Amino acid sequence: MNSGASPGPRRSPRTLAAHAGFSPIGILAIVFLLLVLAALYVANSTDIAPALPWITYLLLVFVTWGVVAGVRREPGSWLGRRDVRRALVAGIAADCVGVVAASSPGFQVSSATVLLLLFLVLLNIALGRATERMATAPDGSVDERQEALRNRAHRLAYPIFAAIIGALLVADAVSTQSQTWTEHVLGSGGLLVFLELLFVLPGMVLAFIEPAPPPPEPGAPARPRAANVQARVAVALVVTLFALPFLASVGTAVLPLYSSAVVNTSPPAPTVIGTPSSSSTGGQQVASPACGNFLSIVFAGWGVSAEMPVSAYACWDGRRAYEPSGTGYGSKCWVSNALVSIPAEQCTPSAVTASDGTLTLTWRATVSPELLPFLNRHVDVQVIIDRNGHVEIHR
Amino acid sequence: MTRSMRRVAVISVAAITAVLASALPLHGFGIVVMVALAGLDILLLQATGWLAFRRGSRLDERQTALRDRAYRRGFRLIGLAVLLLWLLWFGSYVFVVGGATPSAGDAIDGGIAGRILVVIAELLTMMATCVVAWREDGSPESDGGAAVAGQGLHGRWLAWLLLPAIVAAWLLAVAWGPPQAVAPGSISVVGGGPASGWACHEFGGGTMVGADFGATVGLRAYVCWNGTDAFVWGDPAVPPPASLNHYFKPYTALEFDAANTLESGCGLDNLSDFAAVGQTTCTARIDANGTLHYTVSARVSPLPFGIASREVSVDLVVTRTGKVLEQP
Numbered sequence: 163m164n165s166g167a168s169p170g171p172r173r174s175p176r177t178l179a180a181h182a183g184f185s186p187i188g189i190l191a192i193v194f195l196l197l198v199l200a201a202l203y204v205a206n207s208t209d210i211a212p213a214l215p216w217i218t219y220l221l222l223v224f225v226t227w228g229v230v231a232g233v234r235r236e237p238g239s240w241l242g243r244r245d246v247r248r249a250l251v252a253g254i255a256a257d258c259v260g261v262v263a264a265s266s267p268g269f270q271v272s273s274a275t276v277l278l279l280l281f282l283v284l285l286n287i288a289l290g291r292a293t294e295r296m297a298t299a300p301d302g303s304v305d306e307r308q309e310a311l312r313n314r315a316h317r318l319a320y321p322i323f324a325a326i327i328g329a330l331l332v333a334d335a336v337s338t339q340s341q342t343w344t345e346h347v348l349g350s351g352g353l354l355v356f357l358e359l360l361f362v363l364p365g366m367v368l369a370f371i372e373p374a375p376p377p378p379e380p381g382a383p384a385r386p387r388a389a390n391v392q393a394r395v396a397v398a399l400v401v402t403l404f405a406l407p408f409l410a411s412v413g414t415a416v417l418p419l420y421s422s423a424v425v426n427t428s429p430p431a432p433t434v435i436g437t438p439s440s441s442s443t444g445g446q447q448v449a450s451p452a453c454g455n456f457l458s459i460v461f462a463g464w465g466v467s468a469e470m471p472v473s474a475y476a477c478w479d480g481r482r483a484y485e486p487s488g489t490g491y492g493s494k495c496w497v498s499n500a501l502v503s504i505p506a507e508q509c510t511p512s513a514v515t516a517s518d519g520t521l522t523l524t525w526r527a528t529v530s531p532e533l534l535p536f537l538n539r540h541v542d543v544q545v546i547i548d549r550n551g552h553v554e555i556h557r
Numbered sequence: 558m559t560r561s562m563r564r565v566a567v568i569s570v571a572a573i574t575a576v577l578a579s580a581l582p583l584h585g586f587g588i589v590v591m592v593a594l595a596g597l598d599i600l601l602l603q604a605t606g607w608l609a610f611r612r613g614s615r616l617d618e619r620q621t622a623l624r625d626r627a628y629r630r631g632f633r634l635i636g637l638a639v640l641l642l643w644l645l646w647f648g649s650y651v652f653v654v655g656g657a658t659p660s661a662g663d664a665i666d667g668g669i670a671g672r673i674l675v676v677i678a679e680l681l682t683m684m685a686t687c688v689v690a691w692r693e694d695g696s697p698e699s700d701g702g703a704a705v706a707g708q709g710l711h712g713r714w715l716a717w718l719l720l721p722a723i724v725a726a727w728l729l730a731v732a733w734g735p736p737q738a739v740a741p742g743s744i745s746v747v748g749g750g751p752a753s754g755w756a757c758h759e760f761g762g763g764t765m766v767g768a769d770f771g772a773t774v775g776l777r778a779y780v781c782w783n784g785t786d787a788f789v790w791g792d793p794a795v796p797p798p799a800s801l802n803h804y805f806k807p808y809t810a811l812e813f814d815a816a817n818t819l820e821s822g823c824g825l826d827n828l829s830d831f832a833a834v835g836q837t838t839c840t841a842r843i844d845a846n847g848t849l850h851y852t853v854s855a856r857v858s859p860l861p862f863g864i865a866s867r868e869v870s871v872d873l874v875v876t877r878t879g880k881v882l883e884q885p
Contacts, residue, residue, distance in 0.1 A: 302814045312623030320628045323635075324681040331677060334668040335769055338738070341668040364629070 196221070215465030216500065219406065224279055224401040233396045236268040240393060241292045244374040250289050251366045257282045258355045263521045265351035273500040274532050277407055282293050282358065284403065289365055293372065296364040315368035323363055327356075340468070404457060405499065407466060411531030414463030414502055415539045421460040421472070426495035453477035453486065456553050460543050468502040468529050470495050472555065474554070482519030483547040496526060511545075519549035563690040570597050570687060571613025574679055577672045578642040579649035585772070585833035585858070588727050591675055592720055598683055600749070601690050601714050609685040623689065630692075631684035638680055665739045665762060665776075665826050669770040671769030672830050731767035731832050731857065732865040738774055738885055751861040757781040757790060763826060764871045766857055772834045774855045775826025776871040776885050787849035787875040788841070794823050795841040795851075823853065832859040847877030 168299065209315050233241060239363075240246055257278055264274040296304060330347065333340040343486045404446060456474045461467055475489050495509035507527035525543045544556040558566075573594045583590065602609075608616075608624050609773065669677075739762055765776035779790045789795040823839035837855040844850065854870035856863070874882040 310622065310625070313622065313629045316629035316632045319624045320632055320685065323632070327677065327681060331669065331674055335674065344668065360639075364632060 165221060177441055179265065184446060210464055215467075215530050217409070220464065222399070222403060222406075224285070226284065226396070226403050227287055227458075229392065229396045229399055230284070230291060233357070233393050240373050240397065241288065243370045244372070247369040247372065250285055250292055251370050254282065254285045254358075254362065254366060257285060258358055261351035262347055263351075268319055270492050273498075277501065277533075279354065280499045282403065284400065286358075288400070289362065289369055293365055293369050295365075297368050310373060312364070312368055315371060316364045317366040318371065319364040320494075322367070323359055326359065359453055407533055410464060410466035411501065411533045411537065414466050414529060414531045415534075415537040417463060419460055419541065419543070421458050421555050421557060424456050424458045424555060426456055452479070453553055454547075454553070456545060456547070458545075460557060462529050462532070462539065462541055463502060466501045466531050466533070468496050468497045468504060469499055470497070470525065470527070470543060472525070472543060472545060474523050474547070474553075476521055476523070476547045478519075478521075478547065478549050478551045480549055482515060482549050483551070485513045485521065485523065488490065496527050496529065503530050503532050503535070504528070505530055505538070519547035521547045558600070561691070561771075563601065563604050563693075566597055566601050566690050567687045569602065570594065570679070570683065573597070574676055575642065575645055577679075578676045579645050580653045581649055582653070583672065583830045585829050587770070587831035588724065588737055588859070591724060591770075591831075594675070594679060596717075596724055598679070598686075599719065601683070601686050603713055603716065604740045605686055605693070608689050612857065615880055624685070624691065627685045627688040627692070634688065635680055637682055638684070642676060665773055666829070668769070670828075670830065671771075703706055704709065727770055727831070728859055728865060731771040731859040732867060734767055734771070736869060737765045737768065739765045739775075741822045742785045755781045755783045755880055758875075758879065760873055760875075760881075761826070762871065763828075764869050764885060766867065766869055767832060767859070770831045771859070772830070772832040772857045773826075773828040774834060774837070774853060774857070774869045774871055775824075775828065776851075776873060778851055778873060779825050780849060780851070780873070780875050782847075782849075782875065782877050785877055786843055786847040787877050787879070788843060788851065789851055790822060792839070794839055798843050816829045824855070827855060832857050834858075848882070849873070849875045851875075861885055 196331055260278045261275060261282065266279060271273075296308055298313060299308075299312075301309070308368055330344055330352075334344040454476060455478070456472070458472045461471045473491075475486065476483050478484070491507055491510045496504045496507050496509070498504060505528045510524060511525045513525035516522070517524070519550070523545045527541045529536050529541055529544075530538045542557075545553065546556060547553050573590055577587075577590060577594070598827075608620060609627060610619075611624070613621055650747065757779060759774070759777070759779045761777050763773045765771060765773040778792070780787060781790045782788075786798050788797050790797070824834075824837035827834040827837060834855050834857055838850070839853045842850045851873040853872055854868060856866050857869050858866035858868075859865070871885045873884050875884075876882060
């Protein structure tokens with residue numbers, strides 16, 4: 163708890179151990195996620211493909227949590243630096259604004275909100291380490307200077323909190339438009355931000371006002387090598403965690419599309435119309451054309467991804483493949499798995515029959531990662547069925 | 558003021574805040590509760606020498622420490638208080654409503670109710686003072702706090718002028734302030750009527766005087782139209798036009814049951830926390846063109862015996878084709 167050069171009562175070794183490394187809840191969460199992964203693998207579930215990146219990401223979140231929580235703030239460490247602390251405060255404030263802006267009314271949590279909340283949890287953990295949870299520490303574990311500092315932080319946080327809530331109340335009473343805005347804010351991520359401010363704002367103020375620690379004395383012993391390594395790993399993990407969604411967003415625009423195996427849900431053999439008697443009497447046996455309903459799922463991106471369940475219904479008679487009349491398609495065909503928007507989609511495919519009788523059905527869409535909305539990708543999905551009913555998907 | 562007296566004052570503040578935060582009807586006496594709360598606040602502020610609001614440069618080290626510690630504890634208590642008050646509101650809401658839905662006021666949406674605004678403002682402004690008053694062994698003002706803050710006898714009485722100022726501002730707003738339209742609330746908007754060829758729409762809204770600290774005259778009407786007439790459906794006080802009598806033979810008993818009047822209702826949605834609302838009348842007139850003129854009017858009285866009362870009305874005009882010419 164003691165920081166800088168100020169001496170004071172030290173926490174018991176047990177307390178320190180409890181705050182270093184993985185908590186039992188973190189370990190349980192990691193074990194649970196590993197079990198989910200194993201169960202999906204054993205069950206050979208088709209849902210594992212879109213779920214895998216997110217489960218992996220959650221695992222990484224918990225590992226990062228454990229590593230960051232295990233980093234002790236010591237004189238000269240990166241978490242104790244004033245600019246790092248202030249950057250954390252700015253990050254939390256920006257994240258809160260993002261949570262409100264990204265949330266839709268009615269407590270519907272979008273994937274962007276979930277991601278921002280994950281970041282918020284991590285930032286809160288880092289803030290807790292940076293301030294050594296001084297704001298919420300029991301009275302007996304802080305010295306006089308720290309007690310005065312955290313009391314002052316609460317006094318400064320109080321009017322900030324009151325001003326934010328007061329502004330919302332004034333907005334609620336001023337006009338119908340501002341009332342609608344207030345209800346939107348409170349009905350979406352505003353409640354989460356309210357809780358965040360209620361529990362973390364004093365810690366944020368404390369991180370902001372706490373003076374920079376004095377430089378280590380020339381004769382002071384160097385930090386243990388292991389502590390340095392853990393701190394660097396923690397930084398690397400945090401950076402990775404923040405960078406991954408953006409990298410995956412870029413991947414949505416540049417990675418090749420991939421698809422599941424094509425399944426034909428219609429019986430393959432043609433049926434015969436007519437009776438033996440009619441044949442014996444010279445009637446002509448008419449072979450009905452073979453038809454197939456070909457199903458597959460096309461994916462764009464990994465982790466930050468969208469998918470399109472392709473359903474192509476076609477018939478063929480050895481001379482050509484064709485789309486039976488009356489084949490209908492829905493108005494929505496692309497589904498966002500996470501953090502992807504579909505600005506445009508053409509769900510009724512254009513059908514072209516080539517001179518060799520090959521039928522090509524083409525669906526078009528534009529997908530855009532929500533985190534990098536300026537990246538647009540035009541996607542063409544083609545199902546090609548030849549005159550003998552052989553199918554392949556071109557992406 | 559002794560410590561025990563200060564604690565009694567803090568408990569009284571908590572009790573009054575709980576009453577305001579609950580769903581118990583105030584029947585127009587909200588201003589009395591609010592003034593009582595403000596009076597207790599002034600008492601506590603004077604008993605603590607306005608410590609929570611004094612500048613650090615005017616405080617000694619001990620007072621500064623006391624003030625800052627009170628803010629820390631107060632900040633923590635806000636979260637607990639919000640949770641407890643929400644539970645209280647929910648419990649009292651279930652008690653008052655008794656499971657019946659929708660309840661009074663559902664057709665209008667006044668945002669956060671005035672009584673809740675008072676509760677939140679009280680929590681935010683007075684929590685630190687309450688902590689100081691509750692925890693301090695002695696009286697902070699005995700340390701010369703009042704004198705430091707420039708709080709002589711004159712200053713002490715000046716603070717009490719806040720109470721008549723609150724009452725005057727409230728009376729001014731309720732009795733003479735411009736009325737405001739209130740947006741529709743949680744009512745559903747549905748189409749289709751009980752007979753073929755009808756289209757229906759549920760209208761809600763109201764007129765508010767005194768902003769959130771006055772009263773609201775609400776309107777809730779399920780209006781149908783069939784190309785010939787527009788009329789209110791489901792309110793026994795507003796019978797359908799005679800030209801539609803042949804439609805109502807099969808429906809009369811069911812639809813006009815007094816217990817089944819939630820779609821339309823006269824006075825169901827009045828809100829009267831800070832001023833009484835009485836003499837509510839609902840009139841429906843269908844003119845020669847089949848246009849419905851539906852008016853809800855009531856008398857809003859901020860003071861007993863109708864003193865400074867005013868007539869407030871809400872109008873709804875719908876043509877026989879469903880065109881809305883006027884609505885709250």
